[in-house]
Amino acid sequence: MRASGRRLKILAATSEIFPLIKTGGLADVAGALPGALAELGADVRTLVPGYPAVMAALGRRRAVARIGELIGGPATLWQGKAAALDLLVLDAPHLFDRPGNPYLGTNGRDWPDNAERFAALARVAADIGQGLVPGYHPDVIHAHDWQAALVPAILHYRERGGPPVVLTIHNLAFQGCFRPETLSRIGLPERAFHVDGVEFYGEVGFLKAGILFSHRITTVSPTYAAEICTPDGGMGLDGLLRARADDLVGILNGIDVTVWDPSNDPVIAAAFDAERIGARSPNKADLQTALGLGPDPQTPLFGVISRLTSQKGLDLLLAALPRLLAQNGQLALLGTGEPALEAGFEEAAARHPGRIACRIGYDEALSHRIQAGVDSLLVPSRFEPCGLTQLCALRYGAVPVVARVGGLADTVIDANPVALGKGVATGVQFPPGSRPMMENALVRTATLFRDRVAWSNLQRNGMTSDVSWRKSGKDYLDLFRSLL
Ligand code: ADP
Numbered sequence: 429m430r431a432s433g434r435r436l437k438i439l440a441a442t443s444e445i446f447p448l449i450k451t452g453g454l455a456d457v458a459g460a461l462p463g464a465l466a467e468l469g470a471d472v473r474t475l476v477p478g479y480p481a482v483m484a485a486l487g488r489r490r491a492v493a494r495i496g497e498l499i500g501g502p503a504t505l506w507q508g509k510a511a512a513l514d515l516l517v518l519d520a521p522h523l524f525d526r527p528g529n530p531y532l533g534t535n536g537r538d539w540p541d542n543a544e545r546f547a548a549l550a551r552v553a554a555d556i557g558q559g560l561v562p563g564y565h566p567d568v569i570h571a572h573d574w575q576a577a578l579v580p581a582i583l584h585y586r587e588r589g590g591p592p593v594v595l596t597i598h599n600l601a602f603q604g605c606f607r608p609e610t611l612s613r614i615g616l617p618e619r620a621f622h623v624d625g626v627e628f629y630g631e632v633g634f635l636k637a638g639i640l641f642s643h644r645i646t647t648v649s650p651t652y653a654a655e656i657c658t659p660d661g662g663m664g665l666d667g668l669l670r671a672r673a674d675d676l677v678g679i680l681n682g683i684d685v686t687v688w689d690p691s692n693d694p695v696i697a698a699a700f701d702a703e704r705i706g707a708r709s710p711n712k713a714d715l716q717t718a719l720g721l722g723p724d725p726q727t728p729l730f731g732v733i734s735r736l737t738s739q740k741g742l743d744l745l746l747a748a749l750p751r752l753l754a755q756n757g758q759l760a761l762l763g764t765g766e767p768a769l770e771a772g773f774e775e776a777a778a779r780h781p782g783r784i785a786c787r788i789g790y791d792e793a794l795s796h797r798i799q800a801g802v803d804s805l806l807v808p809s810r811f812e813p814c815g816l817t818q819l820c821a822l823r824y825g826a827v828p829v830v831a832r833v834g835g836l837a838d839t840v841i842d843a844n845p846v847a848l849g850k851g852v853a854t855g856v857q858f859p860p861g862s863r864p865m866m867e868n869a870l871v872r873t874a875t876l877f878r879d880r881v882a883w884s885n886l887q888r889n890g891m892t893s894d895v896s897w898r899k900s901g902k903d904y905l906d907l908f909r910s911l912l
Contacts, residue, residue, distance in 0.1 A: 442575070
């Protein structure tokens, strides 16, 4: 049978997957892409570590492989389903049976054996590619981020063939670099420690190895794909990425439009859609009440849902808060991350009760209520591979105000005079990394907000733009097919 005429079998390897375990956008993508690809003609089975949350979510399961020794202990590979996802769960208690965050211990530091943990994940993905699971022979392995990036290197050094590997880079800032002694512990041969191998500035570089050995490399937006090939955006890997430019492509992320559906979202106060934007307003009142903000429909209410890190540019927002307040604005912030930023926003909220509300923590339900309730969502990132919150914002009628960088540049159409004249604008963009530029954007947004017609056009344009996986799912499928 011709490859194009049958359903493709894709083995995805990822360290997190929504709704089972999530620290960021990687989980959303790993959780949503299988559904999009299923509709288009590919079956994704996803290999994930057996963290406690994953083991607990796994329903009926079947052991498909037993591994006597996997970097320090035995492991079982379970096949099963959870949340409609077809999973292969790597149950290796010595590596993954730990509480909390997938990468960090309770002291907030990386687990000291992260190299071993994710090398094990990659090793088992490579094993599956080479026939570990009876009757299952994936056509392509789709490895996500540094945690799975060793797959093509392992296959390369085994010299026993295996399916082609596509590596997707969700964030080049996380590279998985470890001390050279790691090499023997994770079972790679000594000759791999070479500039044309896994060696990266004197360390073992997981992502570097993935970039070098994968058949294709994708990242999550076209602009980010170009940015990472420059010295400014390449984080030390731009030379290698330029060398692989012919095999590198940017494919925009989508969002799961059934999870993010304002006409059918169980946690928001009032359902609405592009034809009923007026029905959105109870959500603003609900949010203001819930967060102790003044219940004023006329004040522009800005929102943030983010990791609080310097990548996300929230120090700029902290500095720009006086300008936001001078526009009669309010702020609803949900996030967790760097202690200085957490403290900064908490202090600001204490100084401006009723105007600034800050919730430190991770809260899926509140993130939906913020998207439904705020007038405008702020994403002032210094760099942003794709960004998902602005896509959710578009869908929920929260006009995104974003730095013109990475996927933010690709997904929001700035309300400049030309775009406004043509009726295509969906948000506001400003140059990244600059407080004055951000302040200008806040003023511009508040001015637009006071023009009810212009504002509802922005909302409607955003709500009717396609933020689903439809197009990008097809781009992934075409890429996978091109490798057969
Ligand atoms: P990144 O992956 O860099 O953190 P993205 O915008 O790609 O950024 O994805 C972040 C995802 O995590 C989005 O789905 C966003 O809604 C969610 N998120 C971030 N912080 C929080 C939080 N504190 N509570 C709930 N959801 C959050």
